[in-house]
Amino acid sequence: MVLILFFITAGTLVQAGDRPNVVFILSDDQGWGDYGFMGHPHVKTP
Numbered sequence: 001m002v003l004i005l006f007f008i009t010a011g012t013l014v015q016a017g018d019r020p021n022v023v024f025i026l027s028d029d030q031g032w033g034d035y036g037f038m039g040h041p042h043v044k045t046p
Helices: 002-016
Strands: none
Touching: none
């Protein structure tokens, strides 16, 4: 699966040219108390 995603993104990066950079981060299994703005004492999030 990782190799498939790598080759798909590698081909897209070659064609990207002057398009803006976008980073998409997906996180699973997060609860309300797991974010800094919701009061977690160790995690700092905006």
